Amino acid sequence: MSSKRNGSEFIDIFAHRADISKKDARSFIEAFSDIITEVAISEGKANVSGFGSFTVTEVADREGTQPGTGETIIIPAHRRMNFSPYKKLEETVNNTSAEEEHINENTPSSTEKGHNTTMKTESNAFAALLDEIESQAKQQSKATKDIPDTAVTPATDTPRVAKKPTEFVPPELERQNSSEELEQKAALLDELEELIKQKKELLHQKPVGSSLDVSIQDDEQTEARSDEQIPTSHEENKPQKSKKSKFLNAFSSKKSTVMTSDSNTDTSDEATESANSLSLKNNLSKKSSQEKQYVSVDEELLIGLIGSMDELQQAISSLNAKSKQLSNPATGVIQFDRTWFLSGGFIGAIVLFISGFFLGNTMDLINPSINTSVNPLSSTATVTAAEANETPEVTESEEIPTIINEAEGSLTNAPVSNNTATQATNNSGTIRFDSTIGLYNMADQIYGNPRLWVLLFEENFSTAQNPDDIPDNTVLNIPRIGQNGSLTPLERERLRIALLHVAQAYDNAGKSSLALSYRNASNYYPNTM
Amino acid sequence: MNKARLVDELSKQLDLPKSTVETYLVELVDLMRTEVKNGNGFNVPGLGQFETRERASYIAYNPHYKKKMRVPAKQIVQFTPSKNVKVELKESGL
Numbered sequence: 001m002s003s004k005r006n007g008s009e010f011i012d013i014f015a016h017r018a019d020i021s022k023k024d025a026r027s028f029i030e031a032f033s034d035i036i037t038e039v040a041i042s043e044g045k046a047n048v049s050g051f052g053s054f055t056v057t058e059v060a061d062r063e064g065t066q067p068g069t070g071e072t073i074i075i076p077a078h079r080r081m082n083f084s085p086y087k088k089l090e091e092t093v094n095n096t097s098a099e100e101e102h103i104n105e106n107t108p109s110s111t112e113k114g115h116n117t118t119m120k121t122e123s124n125a126f127a128a129l130l131d132e133i134e135s136q137a138k139q140q141s142k143a144t145k146d147i148p149d150t151a152v153t154p155a156t157d158t159p160r161v162a163k164k165p166t167e168f169v170p171p172e173l174e175r176q177n178s179s180e181e182l183e184q185k186a187a188l189l190d191e192l193e194e195l196i197k198q199k200k201e202l203l204h205q206k207p208v209g210s211s212l213d214v215s216i217q218d219d220e221q222t223e224a225r226s227d228e229q230i231p232t233s234h235e236e237n238k239p240q241k242s243k244k245s246k247f248l249n250a251f252s253s254k255k256s257t258v259m260t261s262d263s264n265t266d267t268s269d270e271a272t273e274s275a276n277s278l279s280l281k282n283n284l285s286k287k288s289s290q291e292k293q294y295v296s297v298d299e300e301l302l303i304g305l306i307g308s309m310d311e312l313q314q315a316i317s318s319l320n321a322k323s324k325q326l327s328n329p330a331t332g333v334i335q336f337d338r339t340w341f342l343s344g345g346f347i348g349a350i351v352l353f354i355s356g357f358f359l360g361n362t363m364d365l366i367n368p369s370i371n372t373s374v375n376p377l378s379s380t381a382t383v384t385a386a387e388a389n390e391t392p393e394v395t396e397s398e399e400i401p402t403i404i405n406e407a408e409g410s411l412t413n414a415p416v417s418n419n420t421a422t423q424a425t426n427n428s429g430t431i432r433f434d435s436t437i438g439l440y441n442m443a444d445q446i447y448g449n450p451r452l453w454v455l456l457f458e459e460n461f462s463t464a465q466n467p468d469d470i471p472d473n474t475v476l477n478i479p480r481i482g483q484n485g486s487l488t489p490l491e492r493e494r495l496r497i498a499l500l501h502v503a504q505a506y507d508n509a510g511k512s513s514l515a516l517s518y519r520n521a522s523n524y525y526p527n528t529m
Numbered sequence: 530m531n532k533a534r535l536v537d538e539l540s541k542q543l544d545l546p547k548s549t550v551e552t553y554l555v556e557l558v559d560l561m562r563t564e565v566k567n568g569n570g571f572n573v574p575g576l577g578q579f580e581t582r583e584r585a586s587y588i589a590y591n592p593h594y595k596k597k598m599r600v601p602a603k604q605i606v607q608f609t610p611s612k613n614v615k616v617e618l619k620e621s622g623l
Contacts, residue, residue, distance in 0.1 A: 004570035004580070010560075011574065018556040026574065028553055031542045033575030035535060037614050041621050049532040050558045052606070056618065079618045083579070083608030085565065092566055093581055093604045438620075 040081060044513065052085040058517040061451065061525050076451055077521065433474040439467070446478055451525075454518075455479050457505070458498035466509035467502055492526040499525060565606055577610040 005013075015025035040046040040054040047053045056079050064075045085093070431442065443453035457467055459479045481491050499522035506515035532554070540550045561579070564571040570580035586602040610618070 004578070005564065005572060007572045007574035010564075010571050014557060014560050017560055018553050020553070028539070028543060028550075029557065029573060030575045031539055032535075032554070032557065033573060033611075033613070035538045035542070036576060037617055041617060047531065048535070048558060050555075051561055054608075079621070081577075081608070081610040081614055081618060083577075083606065085606045089562060089565060090606070093568075093606060 037081075041079075050086070052083055052089060055082050055084065056080070057082060058514050060517050060521040077517070430475050430477055433470055433472060433476055435470065435472050439470065442476075447482060449482075452481065452495070454498040454502045455481060455495060458494075458501040461505070463501060463504040463508050465505060467505050468509070468511075487526070495526040496522045568604075573611075575611060575613050577608055577614055580607045580609070581605070582607055 011022055011025050011029060014029065015022045018025065018028075020028070036046045036048065036054055040056045045053055045055045059078050059080050061077045062075050064073055065071070066073050431446070433439070434442070437445075439453040439456055440450045443456055444450035446452075446456070456476055456478065457465075460474070460476045461467075461470070479494075481487065481494070487495065499518050503515040503518035503522065506512070506518060536547050536551050536554060539545070539554065540547045543550065561571075561573065565579060565581060568581045570578055572578045581604050584603050584605045587600050588597050589600050590597050
């Protein structure tokens with residue numbers, strides 16, 4: 001390996017090859033370099049055909065370690081010029097064209113896709129189920145009796161479909177799904193209803209299949225088990241936590257009654273409703289006898305729960321009525337619903353348990369009397385998880401303006417710094433923009449930190465202004481910031497907003513890569529100050 | 530920016546006919562290419578240094594297929610911009 005060729009050697013060789021004087025060679029190469037640099041900076045990219053391309057990229061601030069002292073410093077945002085050789089050159093350098101090798105080729109994974117597609121597959125499965133039922137209905141209208149088939153196929157299908165979301169999806173999402181599912185099913189059932197009505201007369205005579213009865217018993221057993229488990233855990237709990245377990249208990253019992261009503265499709269709706277109310281009353285009395293301290297609270301709690309559950313119950317009973325009309329061929333649908341609700345019930349119980357836990361803890365800390373006022377909130381929040389999902393976004397978008405206001409308020413209210421005289425003089429008043437200095441360096445002079453230029457920009461310009469093309473002699477207001485040598489949380493927030501503001505401005509100016517880097521910087525940059 | 534524009538700009542700046550500039554440019558690019566191929570570093574005054582070095586093989590993760598894969602060792606051309614370029618980059622403002 002011979003040593004690197006330096007600039008003059010390179011010029012010598014070029015002069016020799018091009019057969020020109022060294023002086024001309026130097027001026028040519030320098031002109032070439034100038035043009036490449038200029039174009040790369042102004043346009044972001046400069047191609048040299050047959051050689052490669054030079055690109056200028058934005059590098060955001062990052063943390064680094066000072067090599068000498070070992071202390072952590074922030075490497076400020078800057079631009080970097082990169083070179084990428086064109087493909088042939090790269091290949092000749094490597095002699096062989098490089099290809100990436102796969103280490104584990106045989107594991108195509110589909111796990112994470114789960115949730116988004118689950119809804120689709122589920123509805124598809126349901127539609128397929130309906131088709132199946134319909135075709136079965138046709139068969140049966142031809143007086144062929146294949147009851148086991150109708151019962152078995154949905155039974156094998158449904159657990160798979162119902163389990164899927166529980167593996168991947170957080171309970172809240174699952175809850176949201178449940179209401180959507182319900183609507184979907186109702187709509188589908190409506191369609192089916194009309195189709196089936198025509199064949200109703202023929203199907204109407206058939207008794208409920210024996211396989212259905214067996215499965216109902218199974219379900220009831222599992223329900224019973226679930227009912228047993230919860231009270232035991234409830235008894236183990238300290239009195240503090242009893243509220244949440246009651247909350248849960250009430251819910252699960254409610255759920256189970258709903259499920260039993262679902263399974264007992266041959267009984268009338270009124271009967272199931274009365275059964276529901278009966279079991280609820282039993283539950284209520286049981287609970288109140290168990291925990292006398294919280295009787296009043298719990299009663300109101302339960303009443304709130306009943307109220308919130310009414311909607312769900314109505315939906316279910318309407319579903320029941322429809323599925324009843326479907327008679328025997330609809331056993332698949334009924335089973336589908338039941339298993340689904342069973343799993344839904346468990347998930348709902350888990351959700352309520354968690355929310356009840358937090359609720360119980362916080363409420364105990366504050367005041368028992370608050371319980372009643374907050375409980376409806378929690379129940380609605382859990383029952384309609386869609387709302388709960390939306391709230392974070394709303395609060396986030398609402399937060400920003402308020403924080404801006406606060407930041408500006410604090411800034412305008414902030415007294416002129418009395419600690420450091422230099423900062424006070426620098427950090428107040430206005431300054432004229434000088435394009436030969438640039439905002440970046442002006443911020444350096446004002447704040448001692450060039451990266452704070454975004455604040456200057458945000459204070460004085462709208463996003464319609466191109467940050468790289470500010471007219472000369474514009475009078476700029478200087479936002480007061482960093483009065484005590486470091487940024488307050490509000491100022492950090494303001495810095496974040498300023499970065500986003502600049503990003504938007506760059507976006508408007510058509511410099512999307514710059515905009516992206518500022519947008520990225522807004523995520524971490526203010527925290528590093 | 531294409532070759533024609535580069536030639537255009539060069540001829541303007543150097544006050545030379547385009548045909549001459551083009552032959553020089555072809556020669557320059559050819560020289561740079563052979564220098565890169567030779568594997569020795571070289572310095573283009575005003576632009577920066579070019580070096581070829583080996584990048585060691587490393588394990589990369591493909592998030593789409595969720596696979597780890599080995600990227601084999603490879604010769605890469607490394608460019609270090611000259612002081613001139615760095616100053617211009619800085620002056621152009623952030």
